[in-house]
Structures are given as C-alpha cells and as structure tokens.
Amino acid sequence: MTAEPLSPEPIAALPIVTVSGAVHAYGGQPVLRGVDLALRPGEIYALLGPNGAGKTTLIRVLCGRIRPDGGAVLLNGRDPARVPAARAGLGLVPQEIALYPNLTVAENVETFAVLADVPRAGLPSAVARALALTRTTDRAHVPVKHLSGGYRRRANIAAAIVHEPSLLILDEPTVGVDLDAREAVDAVIRGLRDLGVAVLMTTHDLDQAGALADRVGFLREGELVLEGRPRALIAEAFGERMEIQVHLAEEVDAAGQDRLAAEGLEPTGRATVWTRLDADGYAAAGRLDQRLREAGLAPREIRVREPSLAHLFTLVADRKLAA
Numbered sequence: 001m002t003a004e005p006l007s008p009e010p011i012a013a014l015p016i017v018t019v020s021g022a023v024h025a026y027g028g029q030p031v032l033r034g035v036d037l038a039l040r041p042g043e044i045y046a047l048l049g050p051n052g053a054g055k056t057t058l059i060r061v062l063c064g065r066i067r068p069d070g071g072a073v074l075l076n077g078r079d080p081a082r083v084p085a086a087r088a089g090l091g092l093v094p095q096e097i098a099l100y101p102n103l104t105v106a107e108n109v110e111t112f113a114v115l116a117d118v119p120r121a122g123l124p125s126a127v128a129r130a131l132a133l134t135r136t137t138d139r140a141h142v143p144v145k146h147l148s149g150g151y152r153r154r155a156n157i158a159a160a161i162v163h164e165p166s167l168l169i170l171d172e173p174t175v176g177v178d179l180d181a182r183e184a185v186d187a188v189i190r191g192l193r194d195l196g197v198a199v200l201m202t203t204h205d206l207d208q209a210g211a212l213a214d215r216v217g218f219l220r221e222g223e224l225v226l227e228g229r230p231r232a233l234i235a236e237a238f239g240e241r242m243e244i245q246v247h248l249a250e251e252v253d254a255a256g257q258d259r260l261a262a263e264g265l266e267p268t269g270r271a272t273v274w275t276r277l278d279a280d281g282y283a284a285a286g287r288l289d290q291r292l293r294e295a296g297l298a299p300r301e302i303r304v305r306e307p308s309l310a311h312l313f314t315l316v317a318d319r320k321l322a323a
Ligand SMILES: Nc1ncnc2c1ncn2[C@@H]1O[C@H](COP(=O)(O)OP(=O)(O)OP(=O)(O)O)[C@@H](O)[C@H]1O
Pocket: 026, 027, 031, 049, 050, 051, 052, 053, 054, 055, 056, 057, 058
C-alpha cells in the first residue's frame, strides 16, 4: 500500500480585513487597548467577551463608523473610516432588527439593494439570490411584521448581503431567535462562509460559537487575550482532563461546602452544581460519588463531559487563564 502523499499546507488567502493595534477610549476611559485582528475569506470568527468588553466598539471601528484613537483598519486594502466606498465590501446585521415592518421581505431587501447602489437592472436577480441564500424565498411576499424571530433575523441577513459584501458582520445573531430557528440561522451563516464570505459575529451563546466558528477570540477589557480554533483552545487549556459535574439535590451548609472543596470541587453559577477537572474521567467520578455518599452528600447526578468553550470562557473571564 502506498502512503497518501502529504497534502501541502494550503496557501492562506490574504485577509479581507485587518485591524492592527486598535486603541480607543470614550471620554478618557480606554475601551480598546491595542487589538489586532485579521479575517480571511471563508472563515467564521466569533468575538466573545463579557458585557462591556468592547465587542460592539470593535465592530464600529471595523465598519469605519468610528475612527480609532490609534491603530489601523484595512478593509479590502482601504480604511473604511477615510474611504467610505470601502464600506461597500461590508454587510452589517445589527443586533436590533433593522427592517421596515410593513414592507415584505422582498421589498425590504430591494430597498437595501438600492441604498447599497446595486444597479437597477441587477435588482431582481440580486434580491432573488439574497433570499435564496438566507432561505427566505418562501416568505418573499410576507410583510416583515408577520414573520417569526428566525425568519426576521434571516431577512435581516438577506438585506445585509444583497450587495455581495466580502465581509459580513453579525452582532448577536441569535438574540430573540428560539432554539429550533437558531439552527436555520447557523446554516445560513455556514452557507455564506462556504461561498468565501468572511463572517465576524459576536455572541454570548458559547455553544453556538463552539459549533459554528472556525476561530474564536476572547475580548476582555479591550484586549484580545486568547484566540484560536475552539477545539485547539480547549485541548490546550484542559489537555486530557474531563469535567466532572456534581449535581446535588439541594444546597449544602458551610461544612458541606468545605467537604466538597476538599474533594477539589469548585462552585459554579448554580448553588447545587459543583465542578472539577480530572484526567481519570469516569473512574474518578465513581470514586467521588462513593466518597460523597459516605460523607452524607449524596449527589443527585454526576456528569462527565469534555470541557466546553463555556468552561474555558469562565477561566478566561475570571483571569485564571491568559491573564
Ligand atoms: N458611545 C459611548 N460613549 C461612552 N461610552 C461608551 C459608548 N459606547 C460604549 N461605551 C462603553 O464602552 C465599553 C465597551 O462597550 P461595548 O458596547 O463595546 O461593549 P460590548 O462588548 O459590545 O458589550 P455587550 O456584550 O454588552 O454588547 C463599555 O464600558 C461601554 O459602557
């Protein structure tokens, strides 16, 4: 049997957008403290970070809506704050749905196409393409006010991509979208990525980010403190260790908490759920269960699972990692 030839490293496409050393303050209060970011065609990048970390400010800088106090932004080689024409390469889906409620989906998308200078002759095909890509064709003639949250969000994406931007920015794309409809929004984002669009999204939904993003970046107090592929970041932070989650039937007193802490367990956001990492996974969970029972702290349930992006996020936010 002959060995498969090693495939050569793919030649990385040039970035569509680069931010270098972006610094910005509002009224003397630093919000961005030297952010570097580059997005290439066909990648989904999820910008993560707690409230107030500077995500929306960074988006405004990327869009040329604010000129940073320091640093540079290049979108398709031009500074969008100085060269407004550069913004044609960008589509923005704001967190608040920005459509005309009384107009149909098709009318809305056509209106946005006109605003984005899509040539008149090309309007019908541009609108049809945007609806097809966002799977909203079956609602083309429905007024936006009658749409579900998921269709609304996708119609908003249609309006943002009708002029075929190379960079699509989505601020919190799944807020107000129920769980089932999220899948459809995610599928639309993947479809655009596969066409070569660079996608930058912010989200507080870490499960979505872990499943969808090719790369994630953690912004903390205006600094990008961790960046990479979700699986690689998780593997690097946790190695072979698994997360053991102990679910108690009820809250325990101080003595019980000391006992849990003595087992290396740490409290989580929920008083009845404690957690720890262990390379021994299931075997360690069994021993832990036994000891807790003997101590009169019978767990209702013990779960063993791979550490998640959410777990990593907590460590980063609490400065236990990449400080
Ligand atoms: N126009 C403004 N004037 C003054 N301060 C502002 C302005 N916009 C944002 N800020 C402040 O800058 C900081 C960063 O805000 P930003 O909106 O970028 O955060 P964010 O990461 O998008 O947060 P969230 O997750 O809540 O959307 C916050 O402390 C915010 O209060």
